[in-house]
Amino acid sequence: MAEYYDALETRDPEERERELLAALANQVAHAKARAPGFARTLKDVDPRAVGSRAALARLPVIRKSDLKALQESAPPLGGLNATPVEKLAKLFVSPGPICEPEGHGRDWWRTGRALHAAGFRRGDLVSNTFAYHFTPAGSMMESGAQACGCIVVPAGVGQTEMQVAAIANLRVDGYVGTPSFLKLIVEKADELQADISSLKKALVGAEYLPPVLRGALGERGLSVLQCYATADLGLLAYESRGPDGKVCEGMVVDEGCLLEIVRPGTGDPVPEGEVGEVVVTTFNADYPLIRFATGDLSAVLPGRSPCGRTNVRIRGWMGRADQTTKVKGMFVHPSQVAEVLRRHPQIRRGRIIVDQAEGQDRMTLHCEVEAVPADFAAAVVATLRETTKLRGEVQLRKPGELPNDGKVIEDARKYE
């Protein structure tokens, strides 16, 4: 039973970085040549010059929230696909609607690596309870499980009694799905006094895993690990266990992507450890998403995982990055906060807090600064007004005073 999925996981980190950046230059060239959407946005980019993290950080970001408009203007995939639609394997339609492609080939979504880390092995029988209809979730995990040599029971979501019966009758080894549905299945099995003791491992995702649930399932002999994947990008990160058998802190980034954490609303990487938006570049040949902003918040967890995998770790999902809100009926976007900061480089971090005073919306921009001139706050007020078309206040704070939670707009209004 191999501990690692392949040799990539234990590469020297510098070697990995070199190989990823070399692949990046090729991917940029490929995307420019084959995907009209990238040919347009990367028109002035020389692929040979994209050989560093700094150069990557200058490339434009594509936001998840832009996909709908892009796809409407150039159906079905906004011109971001390098493989023409007629040579793809599947098209999914997620709520939005947002269309997602799947190409041909083994483990296209790269989930096999996460399943392997969660203990799934050749010959295991796996109940895949992610839905297969319209969403790619089911197909995403099925292809990964098959890459691990598992046999899949395509169970989908719902029909809890039938799920229990299938696990009990077929002696299913592993579960794939959401943690809350696993909880329902286990409770139903207890209620029916069905023997599901064959179930020894689970890979869960798509929602929060309460530590108390993981603990309770562990006590039943059911090991639960998490993964982080999206319908556009496939697997991004996954949990692992250390040599002591304990779940390691954080999630190891998948070998098939380059991950950045940026200040929400911008494409600017934050310092290591700071919470920001997850931006990913994949090396998928069919759908070469370059600097795709997921809308999810996370942070890099410094240091190395005790499991022996050498890739960067992130803290997992920490909320949604899109903090757009309405103040006095007007939209305020994270990109507007970023614009104010851009014009006043003395501000290290900024955060708009929206609350209410005397029944009215009140907007205050809190700015972390060192020493600044006396008229600095007034100048920022003016910029804030120019940028948002709204009157706002400014409060100067010391560096480190704002919480590290990735928020640039905080809605502190009380809604009854």
Add this chain to the structure above:
Amino acid sequence: MAEYYDALETRDPEERERELLAALANQVAHAKARAPGFARTLKDVDPRAVGSRAALARLPVIRKSDLKALQESAPPLGGLNATPVEKLAKLFVSPGPICEPEGHGRDWWRTGRALHAAGFRRGDLVSNTFAYHFTPAGSMMESGAQACGCIVVPAGVGQTEMQVAAIANLRVDGYVGTPSFLKLIVEKADELQADISSLKKALVGAEYLPPVLRGALGERGLSVLQCYATADLGLLAYESRGPDGKVCEGMVVDEGCLLEIVRPGTGDPVPEGEVGEVVVTTFNADYPLIRFATGDLSAVLPGRSPCGRTNVRIRGWMGRADQTTKVKGMFVHPSQVAEVLRRHPQIRRGRIIVDQAEGQDRMTLHCEVEAVPADFAAAVVATLRETTKLRGEVQLRKPGELPNDGKVIEDARKYE
């Protein structure tokens, strides 16, 4: 645009028969060697001797209705799989529960041939509305569509508005699913005034297609053909169009199976044209079902299809073959009718009709006979009683008087 899926479809019928029977001998040897269930039932069969239809007809039949008990005694597949479970791709769980395997490899269920005949071609976008959860239907059609080079939208069943939106937005070319769900989608599109005119072809199955629905859809420019497939065997037969563009009568048998029509409750082939139970032998290497009785009624349609395909045609689905009923609280099975006929070879066809007389169940065996001795009916009454443990009457009929509908037990009781 090739008219036929491959050269097999237009083989000389005698060549096909020779090739199928040669393959049959190999399949019997394979099943005996690899599948413990067949090793047992075919213990005394010499594969080299199974080179004719007559020899095939002497092999034991496995009934769909036997699967549950077989699978319970040797989970999960009753020992009928030649490939061990750990080397399969998927396991499905249909109501029963009955477990069905899917192996690795291209178009494992052979549905590509039916999709091709229905006009599905490389680059077509296909909305697959068969369910993927627990049942193999979704996977069955997806793999066939991909073998045809189509791109699949795994839509599943339900969410009619989303189905309409996906077809309209993605400009879907083809529909796969039940005819009744297609009707719902088209009606919903009309109600929403959504443009689904891209939809030009449909392959439907799993239920009755009303001719008036096919006509109405045809008038909208949507060509609808049917196929007949089962969760155990994959594709069995499919419709086609003739050179005049009209739907040809009957369904052409798939090239990947050997089909027989037998008297319900027996393994005895009926004369060509007579209605009976569909029994199929597949050449699938993973799940080599030999003489699998589907429980469905159909009949061979004599003659050749005008589409140019030379394989045998059947009439499509004509009802369920399992006519087991209860008379005065006791089960009466088709196999018991067959046993009575076996003991009295003068009876060409027999049919039990159950009705009521004076508030009591009454069972009458109608027998088609030529000239018989005077005491013949009394002898049959005795055999009927011995076989069914029930008192019954016997009526002698002339050859051809009983309807050709595959029924050996007719329940003519009125239930209020």
